[in-house]
Amino acid sequence: MSHEGIRFVSEEAARQASASERELPRDAITPERVRVNKTEGTGVDIGWKDGHSSHWSFAWLRDACPCATCIEEREVSGREPGQPTPPPATALPMFKAPARPKEVRSVGRYAIAFDWNDGHTSGIYSWHYLRSMCQCEACKEEASKSAATS
Numbered sequence: 135m136s137h138e139g140i141r142f143v144s145e146e147a148a149r150q151a152s153a154s155e156r157e158l159p160r161d162a163i164t165p166e167r168v169r170v171n172k173t174e175g176t177g178v179d180i181g182w183k184d185g186h187s188s189h190w191s192f193a194w195l196r197d198a199c200p201c202a203t204c205i206e207e208r209e210v211s212g213r214e215p216g217q218p219t220p221p222p223a224t225a226l227p228m229f230k231a232p233a234r235p236k237e238v239r240s241v242g243r244y245a246i247a248f249d250w251n252d253g254h255t256s257g258i259y260s261w262h263y264l265r266s267m268c269q270c271e272a273c274k275e276e277a278s279k280s281a282a283t284s
Contacts, residue, residue, distance in 0.1 A: 163262045170238045180264065188268040196233035196250055198267060199257035215267060
């Protein structure tokens with residue numbers, strides 16, 4: 135059996151991914167409503183069954199892509215999910231179009247996937263991953279407290 139073309143995620147990347155997958159109640163990872171603001175370009179809003187609401191910008195989502203290639207790239211560069219890639223050190227910065235999905239599709243009952251305008255299509259954003267990465271102030275504060283006690 136050939137493993138050509140298959141990328142294996144390092145142990146560190148696997149630890150990082152499992153840390154983001156903290157235990158959450160079923161209602162916390164079950165969306166009640168999902169709004170992808172593709173036309174407005176503002177991002178994704180999810181209202182969860184437990185009453186919580188989350189918002190992510192498209193730029194944040196693209197920079198937090200959970201595919202193996204992106205996790206590995208972030209690990210090598212020392213970036214956290216959602217942290218943008220630093221621009222190359224050139225004399226004149228090149229224009230980079232803002233991240234926007236060309237297509238959005240559901241993946242079963244557990245995730246959403248985007249075909250990004252930069253050609254990237256392999257990230258599957260599970261509801262659990264998205265809720266674990268909620269960007270609201272309350273969730274950020276809770277995550278930093280959990281990290282401090284770990």
